[in-house]
Amino acid sequence: MRLLIVDDSRIIRNRIQRAVRDYNLEVVGTAGNGKEAIQLVSTVDPQLVTMDLTMPEVDGIESIERILAINPGLLILVVSALADKATAIEAIKKGAHGFLCKPFTEEELTDALGLLIKGSAL
Amino acid sequence: MNENDLRVFIDAVSHYFGQTTGIPGKVQTPYLKESEDTFAYEYTGIIGISGRKKGCVYFTTPPKLLSHLLLRLEEPDTSAELKCDLVGEIANTIAGNARQYFGPEFMISVPVVIEGQPDRIRIPEKCRCFVIPVNWQNHESAVIVGLQ
Numbered sequence: 678m679r680l681l682i683v684d685d686s687r688i689i690r691n692r693i694q695r696a697v698r699d700y701n702l703e704v705v706g707t708a709g710n711g712k713e714a715i716q717l718v719s720t721v722d723p724q725l726v727t728m729d730l731t732m733p734e735v736d737g738i739e740s741i742e743r744i745l746a747i748n749p750g751l752l753i754l755v756v757s758a759l760a761d762k763a764t765a766i767e768a769i770k771k772g773a774h775g776f777l778c779k780p781f782t783e784e785e786l787t788d789a790l791g792l793l794i795k796g797s798a799l
Numbered sequence: 800m801n802e803n804d805l806r807v808f809i810d811a812v813s814h815y816f817g818q819t820t821g822i823p824g825k826v827q828t829p830y831l832k833e834s835e836d837t838f839a840y841e842y843t844g845i846i847g848i849s850g851r852k853k854g855c856v857y858f859t860t861p862p863k864l865l866s867h868l869l870l871r872l873e874e875p876d877t878s879a880e881l882k883c884d885l886v887g888e889i890a891n892t893i894a895g896n897a898r899q900y901f902g903p904e905f906m907i908s909v910p911v912v913i914e915g916q917p918d919r920i921r922i923p924e925k926c927r928c929f930v931i932p933v934n935w936q937n938h939e940s941a942v943i944v945g946l947q
Contacts, residue, residue: 685909686887686888686891687881687884688872688874688884688888689888691874692872692873692874695873731891731895731907731909732909733909757895758891758892758895758896759898759903759907760896761899763903778896779895779896780814780815780819781818782818
């Protein structure tokens with residue numbers, strides 16, 4: 678599957694890239710904020726997105742809405758430090774398919790992505 | 800701020816190191832500082848807090864901790880740019896995790912990172928400011944919480 682990574686931290690983007698390298702995921706792009714992510718969705722045509730929430734320019738919640746307007750079939754895993762239930766519920770209501778709280782281990786990340794992909798194939 | 804509020808940040812920073820590296824940070828005894836005092840190492844990530852509570856949360860550390868942590872994260876680049884990225888991300892994670900306790904009205908800003916110049920850091924007036932010293936792999940650091 679084609680993966681787009683969205684996070685304002687380069688370290689987190691790199692960590693996610695390294696974590697998925699042994700899985701059947703092709704990283705087709707990375708974005709440091711929601712504005713870049715919205716532009717990239719049209720050009721790199723991802724199937725799966727990891728989405729941070731607290732970002733400059735356009736935040737993650739607004740980005741979810743806007744990228745799903747471009748491609749409603751996208752699978753979105755929110756990866757955020759915002760650990761309250763209300764935020765997770767809001768992200769899911771906007772169209773995200775899963776929520777992983779930072780700080781995460783690589784195993785937790787690949788498990789969460791695996792569940793999303795498995796769920797989409799059902 | 801009360802003891803339970805402080806515990807939230809103690810748990811968050813300990814959890815950050817444990818979850819990210821497998822080696823939890825050792826939290827030492829927190830202490831209260833006067834609002835006008837400043838306290839910072841060479842790298843500091845600052846998160847502004849608004850909503851029901853107002854103030855700031857910052858994580859401050861010398862560069863050696865960040866270099867060690869970057870290598871632990873398999874990040875070969877230990878440049879100042881990546882150190883700034885990491886210190887901001889740690890501050891963001893600690894403050895963001897606190898919403899599990901404080902709820903969504905504990906609104907956090909994107910991180911502001913300061914490299915050096917610790918005299919420029921100020922805690923908002925009327926804030927009780929707690930310093931939480933943290934030792935990870937023999938490197939000192941601190942979480943500083945100033946909330947009205």
